[in-house]
Amino acid sequence: MPSADYEEQKAVARANRAFYRAFESQDLAGMSGLWDDDPGVQCIHPGGETLVGRERVLASWEAIFTHSEPLRFELVDVELRVEGELAWVSLVERIAGPEDEPAAEAACTNLFALRDGAWRMLLHHASPIQRRFFDA
Amino acid sequence: MPSADYEEQKAVARANRAFYRAFESQDLAGMSGLWDDDPGVQCIHPGGETLVGRERVLASWEAIFTHSEPLRFELVDVELRVEGELAWVSLVERIAGPEDEPAAEAACTNLFALRDGAWRMLLHHASPIQRRFFDA
Numbered sequence: 001m002p003s004a005d006y007e008e009q010k011a012v013a014r015a016n017r018a019f020y021r022a023f024e025s026q027d028l029a030g031m032s033g034l035w036d037d038d039p040g041v042q043c044i045h046p047g048g049e050t051l052v053g054r055e056r057v058l059a060s061w062e063a064i065f066t067h068s069e070p071l072r073f074e075l076v077d078v079e080l081r082v083e084g085e086l087a088w089v090s091l092v093e094r095i096a097g098p099e100d101e102p103a104a105e106a107a108c109t110n111l112f113a114l115r116d117g118a119w120r121m122l123l124h125h126a127s128p129i130q131r132r133f134f135d136a
Numbered sequence: 137m138p139s140a141d142y143e144e145q146k147a148v149a150r151a152n153r154a155f156y157r158a159f160e161s162q163d164l165a166g167m168s169g170l171w172d173d174d175p176g177v178q179c180i181h182p183g184g185e186t187l188v189g190r191e192r193v194l195a196s197w198e199a200i201f202t203h204s205e206p207l208r209f210e211l212v213d214v215e216l217r218v219e220g221e222l223a224w225v226s227l228v229e230r231i232a233g234p235e236d237e238p239a240a241e242a243a244c245t246n247l248f249a250l251r252d253g254a255w256r257m258l259l260h261h262a263s264p265i266q267r268r269f270f271d272a
Contacts, residue, residue, distance in 0.1 A: 040215055040217065042215070042226055044243045044245075044263060046263070047263070047264065047265070047266035047267050048243070048265065048266075048267060049228075049241075049243060049265045049267075050213065050226060050228060050243045052213075052215070077186065077188075079176055079178070079188070081176065083219075083220060083221055083222040083249070084219060084220035084221065084222065085219055085220065086219040086220065086222045086224075088222075088247060088259070090178055090186060090259070092185075092186060105185075107180045107184070107185060107186045107261070109180075109245055109247075109259065109261045111224060111245075113219065123224070123226070123245065125243070125245045125261050125263065126263075127180060127182070127183070127261065127262075127263030127264075128183065128263075129183070129184065129185045130183035130184075131183050131184060131185075
């Protein structure tokens with residue numbers, strides 16, 4: 001029988017997938033529902049400054065959804081950890097543009113908190129991968 | 137009387153300061169001692185890929201300390217949260233070069249885990265701030 005930990009890991013993985021589904025489909029309501037109500041929620045888009053608070057974070061998603069073509073992601077090197085009521089997911093976003101432009105990659109850290117039985121997003125930190133310390 | 141939470145917050149703040157002290161003084165032994173033994177520790181330097189595991193993470197610090205001039209940091213917008221045995225710190229690193237070069241800024245997420253009474257680093261994610269969504 002799967003452990004409670006395993007069930008929570010699956011729940012975090014679902015929340016993480018829901019985040020990328022909302023991102024790809026430019027679903028602002030879905031994105032809004034994923035983020036926690038905590039006033040300290042934070043979002044760092046690639047190359048961007050730290051946006052703090054639901055209002056600024058959601059305004060940034062609205063701006064991205066309004067002004068960008070939809071993106072498609074392949075998520076690789078996904079690592080997921082649950083510690084009590086906090087969880088973090090790290091992964092590499094492989095991003096393909098609308099016209100199959102050459103893929104870009106971003107290193108990503110996502111934090112979730114368990115609130116009334118639901119895993120909600122506390123932080124999304126994505127940064128462009130421009131150079132490598134080591135050969136892959 | 138300070139709460140236990142407050143004491144833990146102070147302990148996380150100390151661990152975070154120790155990280156920047158080791159960084160500024162290029163103290164590889166100090167840096168090594170700060171990182172957790174967990175095989176999943178991760179480090180993302182500005183513009184870099186995700187480095188996983190103590191060996192790769194510490195090799196990257198050794199390379200930075202060997203090939204770079206010492207950096208000085210001003211830490212601003214520091215937010216700190218403890219949830220059980222996991223803690224995260226977010227901040228902006230204002231980086232001044234050795235000759236008072238114009239400062240660069242990096243958005244930073246640091247994760248710590250409580251292990252045998254000590255807060256040890258699980259993740260350091262720093263990304264260059266190149267553009268702003270909103271006026272500061």
